[in-house]
Amino acid sequence: MSAIPQSANITFHDLYETYPQFDIDVEYEKQLLLAHDIIIWQHPFYWYSAPAIMKQWIDLVLEFGWAYGPGGEALKGKYILNAITTGGNRAAYCAQGYNQCTINQFLFPFKQTADLCHMKYLPPFVVHGTHRLSDDELRKIGRDYGQFLKMVMQKVPVQELGNFEYINDYLNQ
Helix, strand or coil, X not given: CCCXXXXXXXXXXXXXXXXXXXXXXXXXXXXXXXXXXXXEEEXXXXXXXXXXXXXXXXXXXXCECCCECCCCCCCCCCEEEEEEECCCCHHHCCCXXXXXXXXXXXXXXXXXXXXXXXXXXXXXXXXXXXXXXXXXXXXXXXXXXXXXXXHHHHCCCHHHHCCCCCHHHHHCC
């Protein structure tokens, strides 16, 4: 966390900490979304998806008529991406790899959700092989993530990011 910039423009919101009984305050969550231009769904990549509370959050908060559908343009033009951790290495996430699909193929439902809500979906920030990372590798990933957060507070280079599979690739070019 030391590499994460301290800013009034960055809000970390832990759903499990806030809602240990899964009783999501939909109106509060909507206000948080409206208050931010860039949304990051940060979560472990469990069973090729997000944890249960994240799915429940999406089901409850992104309401018809508010986030999508007739009159549902509250999130229009906002940027969104996934920041995920996986146990598998990057080579496991390709057509020839253990999982037979790329991370972006697995994340397609999130992209489609963003599209439905008129949001601009960005490539993910991905941390692979989390259980095998050294302290030095973890520090570098933390610095990269902090660099990305600083970058998005300035301006999101959407045209450039779209050319990369992961935001990490953009940062490490």
